[in-house]
Amino acid sequence: LGLSGAVLQGYLRNPLADPGILGVSGGAALGAVSVFYTGLMQVSIAVLPLGGLTGALCAVAVLMGLVGRGGTLVLLLAGAALSSFAAALTALVLNLVPSPYASFEIMHWLMGSLTDRTFTHVWICLPGVVCGTLLMLSAGRALDALTLGEDVAESLGFRLHGLRGIQTRIVLGAALAVGSCVAVSGAIGFVGLVVPHLLRPLTGYQPSRLLVPSFLGGSLLLLLADMVVRLVTVGPELQLGVLTALVGAPVFFARVIMLKRAVP
Template sequence: MSRHPLNAWTVNISLAAFTLILFIASIYIGRGGELLTDKFALISETDRDIAWLVLTEIRLPRALLGLLVGATLGLTGAGLQGLLRNPLAEPGLIGASGGAALGAVLVFYSGLAAGTAMFVPVGGILGALAALAVLYLLAGRNPSIVTIILAGVAISAFTGALTSLALNLSPSPYAALEIVFWMLGSLTDRSMVQVWFVLPFMGVGWLLVVSTYRALDALALGEDTASTLGFSMRSVTARAIIGTGLAVGAAVSVTGVIGFVGLVVPHLMRPLVGQRPASLLLPSALGGAALVLAADILVRIPVNGPELKIGVVTSLVGAPFFLWLILRTRREAP
C-alpha cells in the first residue's frame, strides 16, 4: 500500500479495469485492427461449435498468455528491484530467462519440436530449472545479493553463448530461422494445452514472490535492519529467486523472450503508488499484463507483410527507456 490507501485502491482497480478491456480487445481484434464480433456472429449462425472452437482454441489462449506472461514479468521485475535494491534489475538478471531460452532452442535444434509443440515449453521449463540449480551451486549456501547478481550474469552470458552456438551449428537454415523467430517472442499459434502446462509453474512462482512483500519493505532500510526485524535474508532471497525463476522460466518457455517489461513497468508504476516495494507488486503485475496485451494488439495493426514479433515491440519501447534510466541514475548519483 502507498501512503494513501484509497489512492492505491484506485490505481489497482483502474489498472485491473484497463487490463480487462485490453484482454477482451485482444480476443476480438484481428489482423489490421479488424473487429471480429461480426465474423463470430456469422460463424455462429452456421455452426456454433466451430465458432466456440475458434474462440477457445485460437483467440482465448493468445489473450490468456498475454495476461499471464505480462503479469509474471511485471511482478517479478518489481520483486527483484525491491530485493536487490537496484532500479536496473529485471527478471533476466538471474539467468532463468536465458536457461529457458536455451532449453527451448535445444528442443528445436534436436528436432523434437517436430513431434509435438509441447516439447518446446517442457524444454524451456527444464532449462530454467537447470539455470536456477547452477545459480545456487555458484552462489553457495548463504549467498549475498552481489554474489547472486554475478552468478546470474555469468549464467545469462553462458546460456546466450550456447544458444548462439546452437544457431551456428544448426543443421538446416530453416531450423535456424525457426529458432530465431521463436526467440523474438510471440503469442501466436499457442493453445490452451500450453496455457494449462505453464500456469502451475507461474502460480507457484507468483506465490513465492508475493510472500516476500513485508521483507521487501524492510529491505528498503538495509539488510541489517531487515534481519533485526526478524526476516531471514536467506529465506527471503531463496523465495524471491526461485519464484522468479519458475514464473519467468515458464513464461519464456512458451512465448520466447519478451524483454524490458520487467524493467520498465515498475518504474512506470512508482509515481502512482509510491516507493514502497510491497505496494508496487500488484500494480506492476497489472501494468505488465496491460503492456503485453497492448503490444500484442499493436503487432496486428499492419495489414501487409508478416506480423511483428511482440518481443521486438517491447524492446523498441524498453531500450530507449533503459538508456534514459541509466542517464537519470547517473545524474542522481552523488
C-alpha cells in the same frame, strides 16, 4: 515479468535489475533451441515449451547451487555467469544447426511471440507461474524492511538466516514464473525493467505496494503490445519481443535522463 522485475529491483536495491539478470530466461531459451536442433518439436506441440521449461528448471538448479548462502553480490555474479554461459551455448547450437530453415525458426522463436499459442501452452506454464507468483508476493514485507539495509531489517525482526530464506523464495519464485513464461512465449525483454519504473511514482516507493500493480501492469503492457503487432503491422508480423524492446528502451532512456537531472 512485471512482478519479477519489481521484486528483484526491491531486493537488490538496483533500478537496473530485471528477470534476465538471473540467467533463467537464457536457460529456457537454450532448452527450446535444443528442441529445435534435435527435431523433437515434430513430435508434439507441447514438446517445445516443455523443452524450454526443462532448460529453465536446470538453470534454477544451477543458480541455487551457485548462490548457496551467498548474498546479493553472489546472486548478481552467479546470474551474470549463468546468463553468459546459456547465451554462449545457444549461439553454439545456432552455429551447428545444419538447416537454414531451422535457424530461421530458432531466431523467430527467440524474438518472442504469442502467435499460435493455445491453452495447451497455458496449462504448461500455469503451475510454475502460480507457484512463482505466490513465492514472490510472500516476500513483500521483507522487501520493505530491506529497503533500509540488512541491519535495519534484522532490527525489525528479520534475522540473518531468515533473510537468506527470503532470497531463496525470491530467486526461486522469479525463476519459476519467468522460466515458465519464456518457455511458451520466447524471450520478451524490457517488461520487467520498465513497468516498475512507470508505476513506482504512482504507488510510492514502498516495494510491497508495487508488486501487484507491476503484475497487472506487465500484463496490460504485453496485451497492448500484442494487439499492436497483430493489428497495425503491414507485411511480415513484427515479433512481440522486438516491439517491447523498441518501446521499452526509449522509456528507460527517458528515466535515466530524469534521474541524471535530479542529481545535483
